[in-house]
Amino acid sequence: MEVHVTMLLCVVLVPLVSVARAKVPAMVVFGDSSVDAGNNNYIETIARSNFQPYGRDFVGGKPTGRFSNGRIATDFLAEAFGIKPYVAPYLDPTHDISHFATGVTFASAATGYDNATSDVLSVIPLWKQLEYYKGYQKKLSVYLGESRAKETISKALHIISLGTNDFLENYYAIPGRASQFTPREYQNFLAGIAENFIHKLYGLGARKISLGGLPPMGCLPLERTTNFLGGKDCVPSYNNIALEFNAKLSKLTTRLNKDLPGIRLVFSNPYDVFLHIIKKPAQYGFQVTSMACCATGMFEMGYACSRASSFSCMDASKYVFWDSFHPTEKTNGIIAKYLLKNALAQFLH
Ligand SMILES: *[C@@H]1O[C@H](CO)[C@@H](O)[C@H](O)[C@H]1NC(C)=O
Numbered sequence: 001m002e003v004h005v006t007m008l009l010c011v012v013l014v015p016l017v018s019v020a021r022a023k024v025p026a027m028v029v030f031g032d033s034s035v036d037a038g039n040n041n042y043i044e045t046i047a048r049s050n051f052q053p054y055g056r057d058f059v060g061g062k063p064t065g066r067f068s069n070g071r072i073a074t075d076f077l078a079e080a081f082g083i084k085p086y087v088a089p090y091l092d093p094t095h096d097i098s099h100f101a102t103g104v105t106f107a108s109a110a111t112g113y114d115n116a117t118s119d120v121l122s123v124i125p126l127w128k129q130l131e132y133y134k135g136y137q138k139k140l141s142v143y144l145g146e147s148r149a150k151e152t153i154s155k156a157l158h159i160i161s162l163g164t165n166d167f168l169e170n171y172y173a174i175p176g177r178a179s180q181f182t183p184r185e186y187q188n189f190l191a192g193i194a195e196n197f198i199h200k201l202y203g204l205g206a207r208k209i210s211l212g213g214l215p216p217m218g219c220l221p222l223e224r225t226t227n228f229l230g231g232k233d234c235v236p237s238y239n240n241i242a243l244e245f246n247a248k249l250s251k252l253t254t255r256l257n258k259d260l261p262g263i264r265l266v267f268s269n270p271y272d273v274f275l276h277i278i279k280k281p282a283q284y285g286f287q288v289t290s291m292a293c294c295a296t297g298m299f300e301m302g303y304a305c306s307r308a309s310s311f312s313c314m315d316a317s318k319y320v321f322w323d324s325f326h327p328t329e330k331t332n333g334i335i336a337k338y339l340l341k342n343a344l345a346q347f348l349h
Contacts, residue, residue, distance in 0.1 A: 023081075023348060024208065025155050025156060026083065026102045026103055027077065028106075028133065029074050029104065029105035030107060030126065030160050032111045032112065032165055034072065034164075034212070035074045036067070037105050037107070038050060038088075039090060039091045039105065042093075043108070043124065044122060045110070046121060046303065049065055049066065053069070053305070053312055056316075057070040058070045067326040068326055069328055070332075071085075071086060071329050071332060073161075074161075075332075076337070080340050081348070084102060087103040087105050088103070089105050090104050090106050097136075097139040100139075101152070106132045110165055111123045111162060112126075112169070112190075113193040113197075114177070126193070130201075137205075140152065154206070154207045157344070158208060159212070160197070160211050163245065167217065191245070194252065198260075199260075207262055208264050209266070210268045212268050212269075212270070214245055219289075220321070221297060221298060221321050222298075222324035222325055223235045223238055243271065246271055253266065264347070273334070286318060288319045289319075291319075292323050292326075293319040293323075293328060294308075295307075316330070
């Protein structure tokens, strides 16, 4: 079965990203729903997607907890690095260290850099993801032996992808942070947490690290739907926040590469390619950008997407967005391919 699935995915993927031989022995992922493959299935939260119609284009039409109709960017990347066709969630009890040794995600949908963000829907905070990672390293040492485990960690690609929820689920949605911080101060607060997190990964032996930028989050269908005054167009203020925050992360990347000997930190910025897809959908074979495929395409995600799924579109590959907050598998694949070429290529050789 495993072999069959792998072959199938290779056939599908070869035109998208050519498969490389593994210079990166493992992929280790931290973040939010952009890279959660189902950790939230195992905790008490409503931020879930392990039911239909999620996963309807995944292997076997299986809803896994990925917030898409199919695979997410890290799945495409792991395949492109010649590792495996998908990255499994750490909390999945059907996998053990023999599987996780080559790839694992600690990500949790609805989380953020800020503890107050993960509190909103009781999901896994970033600090807890780091605690899980420490436990993972211990298991890896037992499984591979200490020196091979250390080598694996130093060569593994560590991916960090979060931040959208800090602004859209927390700062602009509920009282609290907005009374404590201006938008710019909040960006600095989050960038400080990102810096601290990278220092900690480095201290634990990680050397290859990808820090993800924010997407044009004013163009998510949910934000467009509520932009009555702006004619349901993208919300410029949210896109500007993403641009400003990305500029800070880019600077941080430059600085940390100077400060931390031996680190190879890259800034993986999806903003430009994502906005280009939204502005010029036909160039990528898309027909719909302002509404999502799932349900009415205006508001729904998670359980709401499931409840109203009879309204869902027939062919998700014509849509940029799967639900009101998350891209389709096709969009994920295009973004992964772009990041591989423009940010992560140095790790292929
Ligand atoms: C988040 O919470 C953890 C655990 O309580 C704490 O160690 C950490 O300092 C907090 N982070 C921030 C930025 O407050």
